[in-house]
Amino acid sequence: MGNGRPKVVIIGGGFGGLFCARRLGRLDVDVTLLDRAACHVFQPLLYQCATGTLSIGQISRSLREELAHHRNVTTLLGEAIRLDADARRVTARRPDETMFEIDYDYLVIAAGMRQSYFGKEEFAAWAPGMKTLDDALSIRRRVFAAFEIAETLPPGPERDEWLTFAVAGAGPTGVELAGQIRELATRALAKEFHSIEPEEARVLLFDGGDRVLKSFAPALTERATRELEKLGVEMHLGVHVSDVRRGGVTVSSKSGGPDKDYATRTVLWTAGVEAVPFARHAAEVLGAGTDRSGRIAVGADLSVAGHSTVFVIGDLAGRDGLPGVAENAMQGGLHVAACIKRDLDARNRKNFRYRDLGSAAYISRGHALLQAGPIKLTGIAGWLGWGFIHIAFLTGVRNRFSTVATWMASIARANRSDRTFILGGSGHPDEPYTWQSPVHQGREEPTETGRRDQNAG
Known part of the structure; x- marks a missing residue:
């Protein structure tokens, strides 16, 4: 300059x-x-974008727009x-x-x-994470397409695979995703299908710990566990996901014992960074x-x-x-x-001192956890506190008002206002008609014969 x-x-x-x-x-x-990406993303609400409650525009804002009034700040892509x-x-x-x-x-x-996939990067092809807007849109496509594909199938194992959702990691993001999928199935989608019953969708939550939301006080996690069970989330603790493939996952117990396979077409990964x-x-x-x-x-x-x-x-x-x-x-x-x-100013620097202002996690409509020092809230009180904190830190006044309005509408009518997902509408080879993510488009798992040939080689 x-x-x-x-x-x-x-x-x-x-x-x-x-x-x-x-x-x-x-x-x-x-x-x-x-x-x-040249935009600021409010990551704590990515899961609400992924499950159709909020739009991309409500949880992100252009950095150039956000910093436009700071004349000494240049934003570059x-x-x-x-x-x-x-x-x-x-x-x-x-x-x-x-x-x-x-x-x-x-x-x-x-x-x-x-x-992080802990050195098994091939898992990313079948189990998207939850860190970016692209991840949120990929998960939205997978979740909503799973119900749509199940609607076209007769009753049986193949339909059951599409109506089974596996979430790896029971931290805040994993718990929020699992709860939202069950809430989506039992409320927003409950009466919209003819061949399937969305309420029968299974949500499997896997984690290596002995309880969900380990960063919260035990009393709060107990309440969260009861609420997740009430929603219908099936929790499997003390295990880790040892394999992810097109048609399912393999889970290994940390205490020993045989591995267990679960047939599912939708795997979501929140287990590490x-x-x-x-x-x-x-x-x-x-x-x-x-x-x-x-x-x-x-x-x-x-x-x-x-x-x-x-x-x-x-x-x-x-x-x-x-x-x-x-x-x-x-x-x-x-x-x-x-x-x-x-x-x-030629003055000495001060040391950084982190001040823990608390943590919050959404469980279901009307129920969230809030932990701030000695204050520990659950249920409606925790839910209201959770909402206040998230609104306070959203960028842009317009986003705040829009998000509040959307939340109020979803509470009143149980709907999801932003369920649009794209499966490749142009018919162009570079935009295939698929529920898969770009990371593995065109990559099919080898057939059983192909596997034997590879092993022989």
Whole structure:
């Protein structure tokens, strides 16, 4: 920009990157916010988009629009792929595969995490995660198409496969997804089909722990378990999903015993997270330590050791067991902006101190968990608290009003206002008519004969 002001580059437009950019918008610095999608996504409500309650526009907003009034903030579309720490330069890739470079004086890595399949990446073909808008739309297509396909089949095992839904991981996202699918089947879709009874849809929830929602107090998880059972969610704890394929999953008990197969055509994965590729590359370039998930070790002020002008915030910050929640990212973004301001004012930086403002999880209509210090709420009170928190942090006044109106309509009429899904309507070979995700379109599992041939080879 040629004006001599410090250049701050922020990688990622999630909660951490957005809050940092907003605060830096008040300082005498030039800010560049680089994001793969050029929009901020309210990830805690992705599952409501996936199950047809909310639209994409209600849980996301253009970063360019959000930051338009900050004249010193530039938003760029691209994916960070390479870091030159000596030259203080980031190389990014445009969607057309061409490259461009951005120089920085300060670098804020807020790239977030992606879904982890624990080394079994082939699972992704049949079990989409829940981290992006694309994931939410893929899950919406799978869930609603499953009911539609079942409607065309006669009673029997094949129809049952389409009416069985498996969710791996019983953290907040997994529990919310499982509850929403059962609620969808028993309320919104209950009277819309002629050949099938949507209420008979099975939802299987698998987790390696001894209870759901392990981050919440035991008393709250007990209430959540009872509510899930009331909804009809079948919980299988102390197990892990050891195989995922086109027609089902295999589950292994952590205490031993034989594996068990479940026939299902819809598998959803929420079981783990790992650092995005750029974060792992940056850690190597910076000589920073990482944990098993790829979180980058940072100092007390969230900067990387030996690189005082490089910060890591949000899910990627590996320090003192910082939780992978939105509030940590928001506070981290504000803290880094404060550190940069203190540098400009020639004052010492303060250490980052995370303040746990509580956690919330949606279970079903009229029932949610809210835990904030000594305050522990369930039922209607928890549900109202959950709604208030989520509305408060949605970006854009229009999104807040629209979301509240949609929630009120869904409560009154049990409908889902945004159930549209696309199966490839043009007939073009590049847009096949399928419920599958692009990651595995055109990839069919080998036949039994093919498997024997592969094994023989």
